[in-house]
Amino acid sequence: MNSTPSQPPNPLKEGLSSRPLPRPCNIVIFGASGDLTYRKLIPALYNIEADGDLPATTHVTGFARRPKSDESFQHELGDALSKFSRSGRSEEIWKDFSSRVHYHASEFSNAEGYRTLAARLDALDKESGTAGNRLFYLSVGPSEFEGILTQLGDAGLNKTSDGAWARVIVEKPFGRDRHTAHDLNEKVSKVFAEKDTYRIDHYLGKETAQNIMVLRFANSIFEPLWNHRYIDHIQITAAEPMGVEARGPYYESSGALRDMVQNHLTQILCLLTMEPPADLSADSVRDEKLKVVRALRKMTPEQVACNVVRAQYAAGVVDGTDVLGYKSEERVSPQSETETYVAYRTYIDNWRWDGVPIYVRVGKRMPKHGTEIAIYFKETPGVLFNAQHAGLGPNVLVFRIQPDEGLSLLIQSKRPGAQLAIEPVKMDFHYKTSFGKPSPEAYERLLLDAMSGDATLFARRDEVDAAWTFIDCIEQAWHNQPNPPPMASYPAGSWGPKEADDLLASDGRVWRRL
Amino acid sequence: MPLDETPFGLPVAFDHISSQLKALWDSDSERTRASRLNFVLYCQGSDSLKANTELISRFVRSHACRAILLGDCPSAGPSKVSAWIQAHCHLTKAGAKEICSEQITILGEGLSEDGVANALMSNLDYDLPLNVWWQAPFPKLPTSPIWARVDRLIFDSLSWVDPSEELHRLDLIKAKSNPQMTVADINWTRTMALRQAVAQCFDMPQLLAEIPRLNRLEVRHSPDSRITALLLVCWFAAQLGWMLEHTSEGEISFRDSKGATVIVTLLHSPNDSVSGVTVRSPDSSLTLERTRGSSLFLAAIKTPAGTSETHFPGGNLETTALLCEELTPGLRHRVYQKAAAILELLLP
Incomplete structure (x- = not known):
């Protein structure tokens, strides 16, 4: 773990927790008036406090443009907390917590705003003994990153006194291609060292995502089968019924591939297919993930046409309600060429995964909400039962990332009776059934990790770079080639375009039904 | 049916x-x-x-x-x-x-x-x-084959009539049991929220610097929770390296790692279980107190730099909640073993 002690260890904390404990610090949220702050970040910090894990001297400062007092900011956050906190709101805890929440109004480009922020943080350090530890959360659009980082550097807020640390958490999207990600990385690295840069991917904070590594490496039965000799193919699906809502302009510049695949789904794929790391340190895990991304087969424009389907939703019905097509959505161009759905077939060109197709699909305006990974094992040899019963299905291991986090395993079983009839049965594990305790929100885990100096669940610069290299091949084939593959269409509320079904049908396979 | x-x-x-x-x-x-x-x-x-x-x-x-x-x-x-x-x-x-x-x-x-x-x-x-x-009560001689099969042995030392004898019998069971068996004292879990709050307060650099100079500890407990209070004292001693010097009904003295004396006083309180603790050095103090009916501890911290107050979760003392907490995997039992070894020395 990348913990940087800012003071001598506290002997009273030994043995109180099985995880690294967070250090007291000042947290500054840039873009504090945004939705993420109200819906996720403050409820996450409050719940950490309610669980007794937030160091008592930790202060939170919201930094945003709109003029606002500390009190009105606290009041607004309190209202939102009642709606979005998983544990509700205790007045006593909120009173304590909110007394340590402040608001700092400034334009992101105003140097004076950062000088006064520095003075404020210094005063809080003195008052509460946070020892100069700082955590900056950039909850802003990527266009704001450079300005904020430069100003933080100019104000000396990236520098720390002896033993203290200054870390930055960066929200996706981290660039829109390899070139812009490289530029952003360069800008970040001028201000913060890589070890202090935390690129957040909230998917990795989910229990099932973390359980992928546990299932693979804490059980002896799966790893021997986890390769091209026993696995036929893998399907990853991320479906949501929502459209672009109010995010039209953002989505227009992003699309499904950049919004979901470059980060969330690639990270999940890495955890699923990486080699066992030498240890559980952040860099050992990330070294292995990086090898996977680098081994993802890069596609030529011709291969993109054969292996990737892009599509937009047309008008349709979702949850019993008529909904607009993408091009009719608010603040979306009627001539938009942005994909709301993408499905592709890829391969990891290494020893373990040679020849195993990995099918990924992600889309908006799907019939239901769900993210899952399905591992299809190879069928048994065509003798004995498989000879007598044509079409015995394969064993399928499914990780449900959200909702209803859990695992299931499909196996073949004899149906009771004198006749030899074989049927698939499902063994199911639901987190909610087996563990009554609710899982903490992904942001709680990730914020605690960042305060503790554990970067295992955050993407490293070279991972991001390698992921963009893979994505750029597809984007370039779509947007920078003379005859790009066509944009398919699917009715809102369906499971995607026919072309995506054809992609699997060409291999004799079908998409899993969620 | x-x-x-x-x-x-x-x-x-x-x-x-x-x-x-x-x-x-x-x-x-x-x-x-x-x-x-x-x-x-x-x-x-x-x-x-x-x-x-x-x-x-x-x-x-x-x-x-x-x-x-x-x-x-x-x-x-x-x-x-x-x-x-x-x-x-x-x-x-x-x-x-x-x-x-x-x-x-x-x-x-x-x-x-x-x-x-x-x-x-x-x-x-x-x-x-x-x-x-x-x-x-644990059996005098644990001959039953069940002990070799137990993965986690849960008990509540608060219910022990003769704690010294029970600790001795527990040692006999441990000798017979699966070496991986976890020992889980519900009474230790009763002190967990207080231990966590104390530990969090000592994250404050001014208080952390006072650890080598701590010289007094007061624990306030209900009359029937003396064993719980002693477990808390033993936790301080185990974590801070204090060695037992002397014990009497109302006062215990330890020597810290530099040879200085630390006086521990147990005080009766009308509130449930262990309701408060004060730890002092010549220049600073930390007091944590749970008032009756509150779900929180109020911490009052005094250092030369000033005074401050804050709240911490008080934990849930309901038996089911304690039991659920005990079944959560973690490292805390290693610390319990250290504290229980000191407890054996404190008991008559």
């Missing part, structure tokens, strides 16, 4: 428990049986069977399990075993599924130690970890 005919469910013949349980589940396809551990609750006599059944019904909401409640009644006559089965069901948060755990209640009269072991072992759910809450 009705699920509840008596407070303990459906009476069944002891040798038909498995088949009756199967019949119970087969008769109800709308419910999902879940189990990820065996939870055995051993008590003496039949008086607490009803209260323990209520405890199990709350406990299984967060720990799906096969629960076996065994009431062991000494009897001069021939041995006799009665058994009941029942299901504890609850809706999941989404309300879509009803999740059930099963409880087997066994009332054994005049059973030998081997008879008790057989009654338990013949009803365990295969392969699942065995957690035993022993709500009785």
Whole structure:
């Protein structure tokens, strides 16, 4: 773990927790008036406090443009907390917590705003003994990153006194291609060292995502089968019924591939297919993930046409309600060429995964909400039962990332009776059934990790770079080639375009039904 | 088939428990049986069977399990075993599924130690970890084969009549048991929220710097919670390297690692359990206090730099909550072993 002690260890904390404990610090949220702050970040910090894990001297400062007092900011956050906190709101805890929440109004480009922020943080350090530890959360659009980082550097807020640390958490999207990600990385690295840069991917904070590594490496039965000799193919699906809502302009510049695949789904794929790391340190895990991304087969424009389907939703019905097509959505161009759905077939060109197709699909305006990974094992040899019963299905291991986090395993079983009839049965594990305790929100885990100096669940610069290299091949084939593959269409509320079904049908396979 | 005919469910013949349980589940396809551990609750006599059944019904909401409640009644006559089965069901948060755990209640009269072991072992759910809450004095000589099978031994030192003797017997059990067995004292968990709050306060650099200079510790506790208070004192001593120097009814003295004396005072308080603690150095102090009815501790910190107050979660002292906390994996039992070793020195 990348913990940087800012003071001598506290002997009273030994043995109180099985995880690294967070250090007291000042947290500054840039873009504090945004939705993420109200819906996720403050409820996450409050719940950490309610669980007794937030160091008592930790202060939170919201930094945003709109003029606002500390009190009105606290009041607004309190209202939102009642709606979005998983544990509700205790007045006593909120009173304590909110007394340590402040608001700092400034334009992101105003140097004076950062000088006064520095003075404020210094005063809080003195008052509460946070020892100069700082955590900056950039909850802003990527266009704001450079300005904020430069100003933080100019104000000396990236520098720390002896033993203290200054870390930055960066929200996706981290660039829109390899070139812009490289530029952003360069800008970040001028201000913060890589070890202090935390690129957040909230998917990795989910229990099932973390359980992928546990299932693979804490059980002896799966790893021997986890390769091209026993696995036929893998399907990853991320479906949501929502459209672009109010995010039209953002989505227009992003699309499904950049919004979901470059980060969330690639990270999940890495955890699923990486080699066992030498240890559980952040860099050992990330070294292995990086090898996977680098081994993802890069596609030529011709291969993109054969292996990737892009599509937009047309008008349709979702949850019993008529909904607009993408091009009719608010603040979306009627001539938009942005994909709301993408499905592709890829391969990891290494020893373990040679020849195993990995099918990924992600889309908006799907019939239901769900993210899952399905591992299809190879069928048994065509003798004995498989000879007598044509079409015995394969064993399928499914990780449900959200909702209803859990695992299931499909196996073949004899149906009771004198006749030899074989049927698939499902063994199911639901987190909610087996563990009554609710899982903490992904942001709680990730914020605690960042305060503790554990970067295992955050993407490293070279991972991001390698992921963009893979994505750029597809984007370039779509947007920078003379005859790009066509944009398919699917009715809102369906499971995607026919072309995506054809992609699997060409291999004799079908998409899993969620 | 009705699920509840008596407070303990459906009476069944002891040798038909498995088949009756199967019949119970087969008769109800709308419910999902879940189990990820065996939870055995051993008590003496039949008086607490009803209260323990209520405890199990709350406990299984967060720990799906096969629960076996065994009431062991000494009897001069021939041995006799009665058994009941029942299901504890609850809706999941989404309300879509009803999740059930099963409880087997066994009332054994005049059973030998081997008879008790057989009654338990013949009803365990295969392969699942065995957690035993022993709500009785430990046996003088742990000869029962059950001890070698236990994965987690739960007890509550607050209920011990002779703590010194119980610690001795616990050592004998540990010598007989599976080396991986976890020892879980519910009473240690009662102090957890207080220990966490104290530890959090010492994150403050001004207080952290005072650790080598701490010279007084006061623990306020209800009259019946002396053993809980002593466990807290032992935690301080174990974590800060204090060596026992002298002990009397109201005061204990330790030597810290530099040879300076630390005086510990135990004070009675009208509030539940351990309700407060004050730790002092010549220039600073930390006081944590739980007021009656509050779910929080109020911490008052005084250092040369100033004073401050803040709240911490007070933890839940309800037995089910403590039990659930005990079943959460973690490292805290290693610290408990260190504290229990000091406790043995403190007890008469």
